[in-house]
Amino acid sequence: MKKIVIIGSGFGGLASAALLAKTGFKVAVYEKNSLPGGRAMYFQEGDYKFDMGPSWYMMPEVFEKYFSQFDRKPSDFYQLSRLNPTYRAFHSDGYHDISADYDKLSHLFDQLQPNSSRNLNKLIKLAELLYKQSMHRFIYKDFTSIWDFMDLKFGFEFITKRLFVSYDKLIKSNIHHPLLQKLLLWHTVFLGGTPKNVPALYVLMIYVDIILGTYYPRGGMFEVVKAFKKLGEEWGVEYNFNSEVDEISIQNGKAVGVVVDGQFHQADIILANADYHHVEKNLIPQDYRSYSDQYWSKRQMSPATYLLFLGLNCKLNKLLHHNYYFSDQWDKHFSCIIDKPSWPPDYSFYISCRSKSDPSVAPEGGENLMILIPVAPGLEDSEQIREKYRKQLIVKLEKLTGTNISDCIEVMKISTHRDQIAQHHAFQGNSFGLANTLWQTGSFRPGNQSNKVENLFFVGTNTIPGIGMPLSVISAQVISDKIKKIYGSEITGN
Template sequence: MKKRIYIIGSGFSALAASCYLSKEGFEVVVLEKNATLGGRARQYKKDGFTFDIGPTWYWMPDVFERFFADFGKKPSDFYQLEKLDPAYQVYFGVEDSITIDGNLDTIYKTFEKEEQGSAAHLRSFMASSKSNYDIAIKDLVYKPCISPLELVTPKTVTKLNQFVSTIRKEVRRNIKSNKLIQILEFPVLFLGAKPSNTPAFYNFMNYADFGLGTWHPMGGMYKVVEGMVALAESLGVEFRTNTNVEKIQTDAANKVTGLVVNGEEIEADLVLSGADYHHTETLLNENVRQYSENYWSKKTFAPSSLLFYVAFDKKLSNVCHHTLFFDSDFDVHAKDIYDTPRWPDNPLFYASFPSMTDDSFAPEGCEAATFLIPLAPGLEDTEGLREQYFQKIIVRLEKLTNQDVQKNIIFKKSFCVNDFVEEYNSYKGNAYGLANTLFQTAFLRPKIKSNKVANLYFTGQLTVPGPGVPPALISGKIASDLITKNQ
C-alpha cells in the first residue's frame, strides 16, 4: 500500500517535492491555504494588466532544465523562455546609468569603458565565479547538509579561503569604480545578506548573472508554477486549495499521526512542510519543536519588501524590463535593513516592466510595472507609510528617467510586511527567508528532517540550500530524496 504524504504549502519547493515523491510511488496531497497555487509566486490581474506578485527574475536556467529533465521533460514543454538583452539597467543618477547586456563579451567592454583595466579583472573574477558555480550548483547544493563532511570534497578543499573571505573583499580587490562594484555586489542580494557578510564563494551568483543571463518566461513566472502543477498532476499529485493546516498532531512516540485542516482531523503517514519553517513549528506541541523563539530572534533574516503593482496608461521610456535604482547610498540602506532596522530615508529600489518584453502583461499602449523596496522584516507597516514611500520612489523615477508618469497611473496596489505575514505566515513578514551568511550556510541552517518528530520534514527558503527560486527547486529534491531514503 502506498504511503500517503501531505505537503503543506504549494510554493516552488513544495511543487518540486510533490513531483519527486509521486514519481517514487508516494500518494501525495498538497494543502494550500490560499485560493491559488504557487505560494509567493502568484499573479495579480486587473483590467487587462498582469503582475507577478512574487519572483520576477528568472536566473539559473540550468536548474530548471535539470528539474524537468528528471521527469523526461523540458521547460519548453510547459512555457516559452526569452533571453533578455539587455538583461537590466542600473541608474546611479540623472542621465547616469549602465546597461548590462545579455552577452558577456559586451559586458567586458562596458566595464572597460567605465574603468580602464577592469575588463581583465572581471575576466579573472568570472573564471572564479564559473568554477564556484560548477562546484556549487552542479553538486554541493544538492546535498542534504546533515553533516559538515558533505562539504569536504577535493574541489571545495581548494576553495577554503573563499569561505573566510567575503564578496565585498573580493569584488573590491581590483575594481575601483563604485558603480561597477555595486553591479558586482548586487547579485548576492538574492541570497538575502550584505556583501560584507556573504562568503566570497557565493560569487557564483555573478556567473548566474553575467554568464547564464537573465530570462523571462512568456506570460510571467506564474507560467513556471502552472508547468510544475501540470507535471505534478500528470504524476498523480492531488491539490487542495483554501485548505489551512491548523495543527500537526503527534503521538506519545513523537510521530506525526495527523493534521487538523479547516477544523477537521485527517490521518497522515508523513508530513512535509513547504510553509514557513517557524510557523510550521508553532503548529506542533511545544515539547517537539526543534527551535525556540529565542533561536529565531537571533537569526539574520533576508529582507522583507514593500511592493507596488502599478498600471500606466502609456509606454514608459528610458527604462529596461529590469531596472535598478542605485542613486542612493547602498551601505546606508543595508544598515537600515540588517544593523539597526528602520524605514530607510532614501532607499534603493528595483522596478520591473515586463510589458516591455511581453504584451500579455498590459493592454496595447500601456505599461505594467512592479516596484520593490527592500526593508528590514518586522517593521511597522501602515497605509500611510506605504504611500509616503511610493511618492519617494515615483518622484525619483521621474527625475532619473526624465519623464512624467504620475498623471498616467490608472491604479496601483501595494504589498508589504503585514501581507507577507497574513498571506504566507512569514516570520516577521520576511520575503526571502534566512540570509546565506557564513554561519547560516549549509549544515548550519534549520534541518530538513525534524530531529524531534520522526516523520516530519521541511523544505523551502528557511532550510537548505537557501533563498531564491532555483534553490527552492533544489530544496524540494533534497527533501524528497531524504524522505525516500528513510522509508
C-alpha cells in the same frame, strides 16, 4: 500506498509533490491561499497581470534537470527568452545598459575603470569554478553536519581563494569604480543578505548572472508555477486550495496527520513547505520543536520588501524589462537593513517592467510595473509609512523616466511586511527566507528533517540549500530523495 501531506505550494512544495508522486507515494497538497506558487502568486486587474514574487528566471539548467526526470522539458510548458540587455542600471549621473554579450560588458568595465575587465575576467573564472564545483558536490547534497561541506578540494579552494571574507570585500579588492562594484554586488539582496554579511563563496552568482544569463517565461513567472502544478496533476497529486493547516497531529513522537478547518486528514509523512518558524511555533506542540524562540531571534532573515505595483496607460521609453536605481547612499541603505533596522531615508530600488518583453501583461499602449525597495524585516508597517514611500517612488520614477506618471495610473497596489505575514506567515515579514550568510549556509541552516518528530520534513527557502526559485527546486529534489531513501521499501504499504 503511503500517504504524504505537503503543507504549502511554493516551488519547493510543488516540485516535491510531483517527484514523490512519481516515486509511488499518494500525495495531497494543502495550500492556505486560493492559488499555488507561494510567494510566486499573481494578481490581475483588468488587462494588467502582475507577478507578486520572483521576477528573475536564472539557472535554467536546474529546471531542465528537474523536468528531464519526467521525460519532459520546460518548453513543454512555457516559452523562455533570454533578456538582452539583461538590465538597465540607473544612477545619479544617468544610466548604463548591462549587456548579455560578455565582450560588450567587458568594454563597459574598461570604459569606466581602465583595464578592469582583467579583474572581471578573473572573478568570472573564480565564479565559474565555484558554481560548477558547488553544483557537482554540494547544492544537491543533504547536509547534516559541517563535515558534509568540507570536501578536501573545496576546502583548499575556500582557504586559498579567501572565500571566508565577505562578498563585499572580495569584489572591492578587485573592482574600484563605485558603479561597477554595485553591478557585481546587487545579487546579495536576492541571496537574502547584504554585501557585507554574505560570504565571498557566493561570488558564483556573477557567473550565474553574466554567463548563464537571465530569462523570462512568456506570460510571467506564474506560467512556471502552473507547469509544476500540471506535472503534479499528471502524476495524481491532489491539490487543496483555501485549505490552511491549523495543526500537525502528533502521537508518541510521530506525525499522524493534519487538521484543516477542524477536519483531520491522516498522513504517514508530513512535508512542510510553509514558513519553517510558523510550522514550529504554531502547528506543533512546544515539546516537539527542534528550534527555540531564542534560536529564531538570533537568525538573520532576508530583507523584507516594499512593493509598489502600477498599471499605467502610458509608455515609459526609458525603462527596460529589468531596471535598477543605485543610490549614492548605497552603504547607508544596507546599514538600515542589517546594522540599524529602520526605514531608509534614501535607497536603491528595482523596477520590473515586464510589458517591455511581454505585451500580454498590460493593455496596448500601457505598462506593467513592480517597484521593489529592500528593507529590514520586522519593521513597523503603517498606512502612513506606505503612503510616504509611495509618494517618494512616484517622484523618483517620474524623474528617471521624464514622464508624469501620476496622470497615467490605472491600477495601484502596495504590499510589504504585513502582507507577507498574512499571505505566507513569513517570519518578521521577510520576502525571501532565511538569509544565506556564512553561518546560515549548508548544515548551519535549519535541517530538512525534524529532530523531534521522526516523519516531519521541511522543504523550501528556510532549509537547505537556500533562497530563490532554483534552490527551492533543488531543495525539493534533496528532500524527495531523502524520503524515498527512508521510506522507499514501504511505499506500497498501508
